[in-house]
Amino acid sequence: MSEGAKQIADRPTTVAVIYKYDILLETKTLKRNQFKAVRTHLSYTMLCENGNVLEKLCYSGQRCQKIPEALVKLYGPKVQCLDLSYNEIVTLRGLDGFPVLKELVLDNNQLSDTISFPYLPTLQTLSLNKNKILDIQSLLLKIRQNLPNLSYLSLLGNKACPNELSGEENDEEDYQRYRYYVLYHLPNLKFLDSTKVREVERSEARRRGKFMNVIRPRGDGMDEIRLNSDSTGGFTPLPKSMRGPEDHKMPITHRSRLPKIRRGIYYSIISSSAVGSPSEVI
Template sequence: MEESHVNHSALYFEKGQLSYCGQDCRRIPPALQKMYGGKVRCLDLSYNSIETLKGLEQFGRLEELILDNNKLGDAITFPYLSNLRTLSLNNNEIIDLEELVNKICKHFPSLTYLSLLSNKACPNQLSDSDKDDSDYQRYRYFVIHMIPNLRFLDSRRVSSAERKEAAIRGEFMRVRRPPSDVFDAPVVPAPQTRLRPLPVDLGALGKHKGAYGKCNYKYTGKHSEGNRFILNSDL
């Protein structure tokens, strides 16, 4: 679809609510910005192919923004929207949780509801079958710690117990990623050396002694202590 044109049969606007869904748009149509930008409090652009939010700054009165089922990734940029309270980004292509949360904190100071389900940044079985409830709970602690005004995260209200735990442990729940240049560095082959088989000492057979030392590694896998934070009411 030409993004300079608007399919009026798919357009709904009433009492400050604007919906334009399922039109395969890659960006917010300029016609919407021009006609409705200053009037809209709730904007729903779900089920498009949106890759950029250029033009969103025209919707300065926004309180609710729904962008489910689009193609927004880690390069997403937001304008400053002081009144935005609800942001829904379900089923997009967001991977870097910490980067996203930092952008949200900077641009949406009034946000109280956030949903990131079905993004790689949200580690649960909707986005990755290898994740479990303990992974998801650690994610919640981190996001609640970073955005303390949140009242709802994804499909669940933020409980007082979660808020207390997030204040204590949330900072340490962030996902650590290796720098990108680790993967970009060329692989330098080691100098070739001629290998010789070890000599066989028949007299030493059965007399092998192991080497002992201190190990600097600690297992912190998802099946360690995380599961103890799952309450019976969450099962």
């Protein structure tokens, strides 16, 4: 066998079989207690490479608010890649019916801080871009407990991720703080958002990532201060009644009690022994 023929023979063989279906899903209306059949579209792909089979299910752009039970029953036990992007999903109920899932794409949905994950030890990739997630600490805790082998996470376009997609007021410094904080809690990540995790970044996250949480105002109040400190005093959150310095209704004497404010983001580190005297931002 010639060298060229040998190289061709040694190349991995990849065969993709794509099935596209129209299915009728029966939904129950809450007001009239009636059932309504809706025609939806899905794509089911079997990718065979060197004897290994990867099965992918795409059910995007169907305006569903939850994972249809029919998908769980028909495909759950064998699907390894699930794409539910561009829907209106508010809950992940039924996700435990996909026990061998390796990749989950949930971009452009309505998932919020109430999101919960079943225990999925095989999941390696999770994409949550452009949802409604605000609380990064709560999300990381859920991921750490239920997705132990996650290596790729993307949160772009959520308020919890302070980059330009979630607000023009964000800058590179805000985003780097966020990366340190995420990597401190999820040290096994290889990719965060669209960027590979660097070793120097991972080292810095171990050193001071626990102090890097960015607290944002919610409505007319503040999120609870969750930052940790290496000082002896505890931290006290700002009262909900406090507003920004641009609010002229606030007495001038109270404005000095605000923590350092930079472009709409609060880095609040306040000692209980000296409330109203914010310490230097880390």
